[in-house]
Amino acid sequence: MAAVAASISSTGLFSPYALARPKTHNPQPHKLSNSNSKRKQPLRNPNKFKTQSNRYKSPPEPIVLSPGGEATTYTRLPPKEDFSVPFLNLSSVVKLADSALPKIQNEIPDLISEDEDEVEEEGVNGNLNLNYGELELFEDDSDSDYDEEEYESEVEEDSEVVRFKSGKGVNVKDRDGVYKGIVKEDGVSAKLYVVDDEDDGKSVNIYDTEGEFEEGEVKEKGVPAVMRCFDRAKIYVKAGDGGNGVVAFRREKYVPLGGPSGGNGGRGGNVYVEVDGSMNSLLPFRNSLHFRALKGSHGQGRSQDGAKGEDVVVKVPPGTVIRQAGKEEVLLLELLHPGQRALLLPGGRGGRGNASFRSGTNKVPRIAENGEAGPEMWLELELKLVADVGIVGAPNAGKSTLLSVISAAQPTIANYPFTTLLPNLGVVSFDYDSTMVVADLPGLLEGAHRGFGLGHEFLRHTERCSALVHVVDGSGLQPELEFDALRLELELFNPELSEKPYVVAYNKMDLPEAYEKWPSFKETLENRGIEPFCMSAVKREGTHEVICAAYELLRKSKGEKEEFEGPKDLVNLNRIAEMVNKKRSASINDFEILHDSSSNTWHVVGSGLQRFVQMTNWRYMDSEIRFQHVLEACGVNKSLIKLGVKEGDTVIIGEMEMVWRHSANISGLSNVKKDSVDSIKWPQWK
Numbered sequence: 001m002a003a004v005a006a007s008i009s010s011t012g013l014f015s016p017y018a019l020a021r022p023k024t025h026n027p028q029p030h031k032l033s034n035s036n037s038k039r040k041q042p043l044r045n046p047n048k049f050k051t052q053s054n055r056y057k058s059p060p061e062p063i064v065l066s067p068g069g070e071a072t073t074y075t076r077l078p079p080k081e082d083f084s085v086p087f088l089n090l091s092s093v094v095k096l097a098d099s100a101l102p103k104i105q106n107e108i109p110d111l112i113s114e115d116e117d118e119v120e121e122e123g124v125n126g127n128l129n130l131n132y133g134e135l136e137l138f139e140d141d142s143d144s145d146y147d148e149e150e151y152e153s154e155v156e157e158d159s160e161v162v163r164f165k166s167g168k169g170v171n172v173k174d175r176d177g178v179y180k181g182i183v184k185e186d187g188v189s190a191k192l193y194v195v196d197d198e199d200d201g202k203s204v205n206i207y208d209t210e211g212e213f214e215e216g217e218v219k220e221k222g223v224p225a226v227m228r229c230f231d232r233a234k235i236y237v238k239a240g241d242g243g244n245g246v247v248a249f250r251r252e253k254y255v256p257l258g259g260p261s262g263g264n265g266g267r268g269g270n271v272y273v274e275v276d277g278s279m280n281s282l283l284p285f286r287n288s289l290h291f292r293a294l295k296g297s298h299g300q301g302r303s304q305d306g307a308k309g310e311d312v313v314v315k316v317p318p319g320t321v322i323r324q325a326g327k328e329e330v331l332l333l334e335l336l337h338p339g340q341r342a343l344l345l346p347g348g349r350g351g352r353g354n355a356s357f358r359s360g361t362n363k364v365p366r367i368a369e370n371g372e373a374g375p376e377m378w379l380e381l382e383l384k385l386v387a388d389v390g391i392v393g394a395p396n397a398g399k400s401t402l403l404s405v406i407s408a409a410q411p412t413i414a415n416y417p418f419t420t421l422l423p424n425l426g427v428v429s430f431d432y433d434s435t436m437v438v439a440d441l442p443g444l445l446e447g448a449h450r451g452f453g454l455g456h457e458f459l460r461h462t463e464r465c466s467a468l469v470h471v472v473d474g475s476g477l478q479p480e481l482e483f484d485a486l487r488l489e490l491e492l493f494n495p496e497l498s499e500k501p502y503v504v505a506y507n508k509m510d511l512p513e514a515y516e517k518w519p520s521f522k523e524t525l526e527n528r529g530i531e532p533f534c535m536s537a538v539k540r541e542g543t544h545e546v547i548c549a550a551y552e553l554l555r556k557s558k559g560e561k562e563e564f565e566g567p568k569d570l571v572n573l574n575r576i577a578e579m580v581n582k583k584r585s586a587s588i589n590d591f592e593i594l595h596d597s598s599s600n601t602w603h604v605v606g607s608g609l610q611r612f613v614q615m616t617n618w619r620y621m622d623s624e625i626r627f628q629h630v631l632e633a634c635g636v637n638k639s640l641i642k643l644g645v646k647e648g649d650t651v652i653i654g655e656m657e658m659v660w661r662h663s664a665n666i667s668g669l670s671n672v673k674k675d676s677v678d679s680i681k682w683p684q685w686k
């Protein structure tokens with residue numbers, strides 16, 4: 001400790017470190033590979049940065065709810081260009097029940113006459129590098145707004161390779177007719193054999209892969225962007241930096257030697273997360289994903305402290321789960337109830353002005369601190385619906401119709417699969433006290449557990465439901481098989497789901513084909529100990545019984561849960577902020593030294609020390625002296641010497657890169673002019 005100040009006073013060098021400059025101030029040599037690359041990036045478009053300051057002033061707009069009386073209906077069709085699933089060619093629609101249909105494979109030879117051999121050779125039995133076998137592409141030609149120019153597929157004459165352009169979905173199915181996903185990205189290429197079917201003028205395309213489709217890829221691409229954003233979002237949050245403290249002295253008539261009067265910087269703004277009951281999806285985060293709280297103002301002369309930076313509040317819908325990006329397994333927060341507010345990131349502390357450094361031994365301190373940098377992080381948000389009962393079933397089974405009949409919700413109903421892309425919520429009220437929230441979920445397909453169709457995106461929503469209603473389309477070919485396939489999907493996705501209590505509702509009883517099959521369906525299920533209900537959702541017959549049975553299950557399961565779990569602990573919503581604060585208050589004495597012998601570099605790592613370096617304002621001479629003093633006091637110098645640091649080695653602490661110089665009398669460090677060091681008392685580092 002003594003030697004440092006001694007050598008400064010005697011030699012005028014900053015010893016043991018010469019060249020003590022922050023890395024960012026020193027553009028030449030000693031730049032290390034791990035130096036902050038962000039700072040080196042040139043501003044590509046400075047205008048962008050100007051507008052960003054307004055972003056956090058306008059938190060995401062809540063989605064306007066469609067009128068639904070007492071019910072909350074969450075139907076919101078995404079912008080047209082964002083999805084392409086609903087406009088399927090009906091002839092190519094796949095339902096769970098379609099597994100019993102004659103396979104499309106058998107139809108192909110009829111459609112292809114001359115090219116049959118070629119198809120057999122290259123297209124069908126060719127080298128398909130896929131796990132799930134051969135695929136078939138069905139172009140989306142039922143879209144009335146179909147724009148030839150927008151969707152250009154270049155067919156190269158000899159190779160028949162088609163390159164897709166984005167903005168148009170092409171549905172991919174395998175030979176069993178099972179829907180696999182959508183080609184939606186630009187430039188995905190596939191080998192197509194385009195064969196015109198003269199009867200209806202449509203074309204049939206048989207797919208041979210170019211290798212672009214990986215199973216995982218299909219899943220990601222298969223979900224239109226709007227749906228990926230509906231219940232998942234990645235956002236960036238940053239708390240405001242603290243304002244800088246300043247060095248100032250009081251100068252006033254008749255007040256000689258007025259003393260230091262530099263004010264402290266203001267604290268940076270905090271980042272909060274708040275549950276907004278009027279929101280129902282994470283779609284607003286599609287357009288705004290950076291949330292930055294404002295920086296605290298700098299201190300001023302006359303001991304004026306800077307103002308606090310403005311906070312930013314990120315509004316999320318109820319049922320949002322927050323994780324740190326890249327560490328998905330660690331759940332940070334779960335926000336369920338409207339009005340809940342969590343302090344996520346506390347703003348940086350304001351730097352102290354020179355008035356705060358005044359002490360009995362140093363009455364004219366020429367030192368002030370930088371404001372502390374506000375913490376920042378990327379967060380993964382995931383929305384899990386908070387519904388009591390989930391309606392599940394194959395596409396087109398009548399799930400939305402059922403919801404529209406039992407609640408005031410008005411979901412879109414239409415005679416094509418995947419009408420429902422976003423879950424709809426409806427409130428079913430029996431009387432004042434007994435209500436339940438029912439979610440109509442998008443149709444399930446075989447393979448949903450592997451992410452096909454709307455797969456994972458929506459099965460997840462059923463996780464929170466206490467009971468399920470299985471709607472079975474009675475007009476399908478084999479309703480029993482459809483039901484079994486659905487149960488299997490749920491089980492494969494999550495065995496816990498299949499253990500939830502459920503009601504089976506056999507729908508479309510008004511249709512003769514459904515009516516005829518009802519006795520055999522009922523018998524099959526009864527033999528397995530399940531009591532199915534029959535109903536006609538459009539005619540509102542039998543729906544009341546179904547929903548009463550679901551309510552009964554819900555009541556029972558809620559009672560059991562309470563008995564089992566007991567009262568829930570109050571959750572500490574400010575957990576993350578506490579973690580940040582704990583890290584901030586890490587002692588300056590806790591550090592580690594890493595040595596890179598190839599470049600003779602020593603890294604001193606410790607959050608307390610790094611924070612100290614970041615807050616040191618190098619413009620002031622006294623800051624550098626204090627810096628040396630702190631390094632000595634917390635034992636960095638001693639440790640380095642002990643580890644064998646050599647003259648000329650590079651030492652890196654946080655943003656600082658320095659060169660080590662032994663002082664002339666290194667061996668007598670602790671004995672030299674001890675008094676001269678202790679004569680200046682620095683305020684304790686906090």
Ligand SMILES: Nc1nc2c(ncn2[C@@H]2O[C@H](COP(=O)(O)OP(=O)(O)OP(=O)(O)O)[C@@H](O)[C@H]2O)c(=O)[nH]1
Pocket residue numbers: 393394395396397398399400401402412413414415416417418419420421441442443444507508509510511535536537538539
């Ligand atoms: N005849 C008859 N048709 C019905 C009945 N229930 C629903 N439908 C029809 O079946 C079609 C599909 O109904 P939806 O309620 O949209 O089906 P869904 O299960 O929500 O379909 P997706 O959202 O696409 O998964 C519509 O044309 C309805 O009119 C019923 O009880 N009888």
Ligand SMILES: [Mg+2]
Pocket residue numbers: 399400401411412413419420440441442
């Ligand atoms: Mg629907």
